[in-house]
Amino acid sequence: MNGPRKVYIKSYGCQMNVYDSHRMADTLAPEGYVETDRAENADLVVLNTCHIREKAVDKVYSELGRLREMKDEAALAGRRVSIAVAGCVAQAEGKEILRRERAVDLVVGPQSYHRLPDLLRKAEREGHALDTEFPAEDKFDFLAPASREATRKRGVTAFVTIQEGCDKFCTFCVVPYTRGAEISRPVAKVIADVERLADTGVREVTLLGQNVNAYHGDGPDGKAWTLGQLLWRLAEIPGIARLRYTTSHPRDVDDTLIAAHRDLPALMPQLHLPVQSGSDRILAAMNRQHTTKDYLAVIEKFRVAQPALCFTSDFIVGFPGESDDDFQATLRLIEDANITTAFSFKYSPRPGTPAAEMDDQIDEDVKADRLGQLQTLVNRQHERFQQSCVGRTLDVLFEKPGKFDGQITGRSPYLQPVQVMGHPSLIGNIAPVTITGTRTDAKSLFGVVAQPAAQPHNAAVRPVVRRRRTNSWRRCGCR
Ligand code: SF4
Numbered sequence: 162m163n164g165p166r167k168v169y170i171k172s173y174g175c176q177m178n179v180y181d182s183h184r185m186a187d188t189l190a191p192e193g194y195v196e197t198d199r200a201e202n203a204d205l206v207v208l209n210t211c212h213i214r215e216k217a218v219d220k221v222y223s224e225l226g227r228l229r230e231m232k233d234e235a236a237l238a239g240r241r242v243s244i245a246v247a248g249c250v251a252q253a254e255g256k257e258i259l260r261r262e263r264a265v266d267l268v269v270g271p272q273s274y275h276r277l278p279d280l281l282r283k284a285e286r287e288g289h290a291l292d293t294e295f296p297a298e299d300k301f302d303f304l305a306p307a308s309r310e311a312t313r314k315r316g317v318t319a320f321v322t323i324q325e326g327c328d329k330f331c332t333f334c335v336v337p338y339t340r341g342a343e344i345s346r347p348v349a350k351v352i353a354d355v356e357r358l359a360d361t362g363v364r365e366v367t368l369l370g371q372n373v374n375a376y377h378g379d380g381p382d383g384k385a386w387t388l389g390q391l392l393w394r395l396a397e398i399p400g401i402a403r404l405r406y407t408t409s410h411p412r413d414v415d416d417t418l419i420a421a422h423r424d425l426p427a428l429m430p431q432l433h434l435p436v437q438s439g440s441d442r443i444l445a446a447m448n449r450q451h452t453t454k455d456y457l458a459v460i461e462k463f464r465v466a467q468p469a470l471c472f473t474s475d476f477i478v479g480f481p482g483e484s485d486d487d488f489q490a491t492l493r494l495i496e497d498a499n500i501t502t503a504f505s506f507k508y509s510p511r512p513g514t515p516a517a518e519m520d521d522q523i524d525e526d527v528k529a530d531r532l533g534q535l536q537t538l539v540n541r542q543h544e545r546f547q548q549s550c551v552g553r554t555l556d557v558l559f560e561k562p563g564k565f566d567g568q569i570t571g572r573s574p575y576l577q578p579v580q581v582m583g584h585p586s587l588i589g590n591i592a593p594v595t596i597t598g599t600r601t602d603a604k605s606l607f608g609v610v611a612q613p614a615a616q617p618h619n620a621a622v623r624p625v626v627r628r629r630r631t632n633s634w635r636r637c638g639c640r
Contacts, residue, residue, distance in 0.1 A: 368395075580608075
């Protein structure tokens with residue numbers, strides 16, 4: 162064999178898929194695979210698919226058509242290329258993928274990707290391999306940890322999955338079928354992962370889960386820990402300066418989480434709390450298991466505990482039966498909760514979900530019109546929030562060089578991209594930045610470093626003190 166084999170992994174969808182893709186690369190590394198960012202150079206192409214977006218399955222098949230041509234050309238040149246389909250479309254479609262697309266060598270569901278090396282060997286032996294089981298073993302016990310080099314390359318922010326699956330069964334969603342029931346990783350394993358990341362210079366960790374605040378992992382005291390408890394413990398790890406988590410369900414918010422937002426300086430003041438609709442009738446049809454009143458009450462509790470918190474959310478417009486009044490209620494909720502950013506989509510049926518069978522499917526033109534209105538409102542609120550930051554000084558974690566010479570870019574506590582002219586040595590550090598303006602589309606902020614970064618890269622920072630402290634973000638009102 163000449164040199165290492167190359168793997169190209171294309172991630173679709175959410176941060177959990179990006180995280181899974183990293184872990185697949187880590188699992189393949191001991192097998193001699195190195196990552197490449199070009200499919201044409203790869204010996205193995207993995208499509209890590211997502212089933213959430215519209216026409217997800219069609220998009221995967223059309224991508225596979227392109228890869229088939231690439232694979233055929235490589236074969237003519239005497240080079241073998243393997244193609245794997247992973248993720249939620251793999252789980253939902255299963256062997257149908259192998260039937261419809263001859264180029265595919267293996268199909269692996271999200272709970273089985275730790276078996277990738279074995280599946281590749283099986284595909285080589287038998288022509289193809291399929292694993293869409295929900296195995297009894299915990300895949301995280303079998304995944305190779307990322308090498309120090311791989312972690313460094315991925316930068317100063319990282320994701321860690323702490324929870325997977327969902328028991329909620331919203332009527333529009335495939336996740337409970339593709340990811341299985343809710344499970345939580347034990348506290349000790351999460352701590353070990355975050356310590357390893359901190360050791361390689363990671364400063365900010367985002368904890369991931371389909372229902373991350375339903376977390377109930379086994380703690381060292383033999384009891385199930387909540388997300389709030391876990392956050393406190395992770396904040397004690399030297400080097401970890403910032404913590405975030407996503408995605409939450411309003412029903413699973415508990416007092417420990419609210420208290421963490423009140424008292425834990427490392428927990429950033431931005432919370433993604435999906436609601437989907439502002440109409441109780443539609444929420445019931447979606448089986449969301451909460452009302453708009455419940456949602457606003459949860460937001461109010463958070464805001465009383467931590468007035469600086471900003472909220473982002475998810476919305477689906479044009480759910481079956483959604484009337485104009487229902488939609489107007491959604492717009493009102495966006496204003497009442499002051500949602501500053503949102504992922505918003507037109508409803509599209511997912512085969513096998515109850516909503517796909519419902520009467521009163523909404524006309525596409527109506528959906529498009531409602532989506533436009535909703536996005537205009539959210540953009541307006543976002544712009545207002547961005548403008549409210551001008552003139553303030555915010556802590557920025559610098560992540561990488563910017564687009565222009567001499568520019569570096571980072572993130573504010575609210576996840577806003579912030580660009581400054583600054584020395585690259587600031588990358589990996591947190592420094593106060595005075596915000597001087599916003600980009601014309603208000604997507605990012607510009608600023609000047611207010612003073613040199615206090616903390617050297619990877620130093621122990623921010624000893625955890627259980628009392629309120631004045632962070633720059635605590636002065637940045639977004640209401
Ligand atoms: S809470 Fe609802 S939307 Fe979220 S993953 Fe579970 S079923 Fe899907």
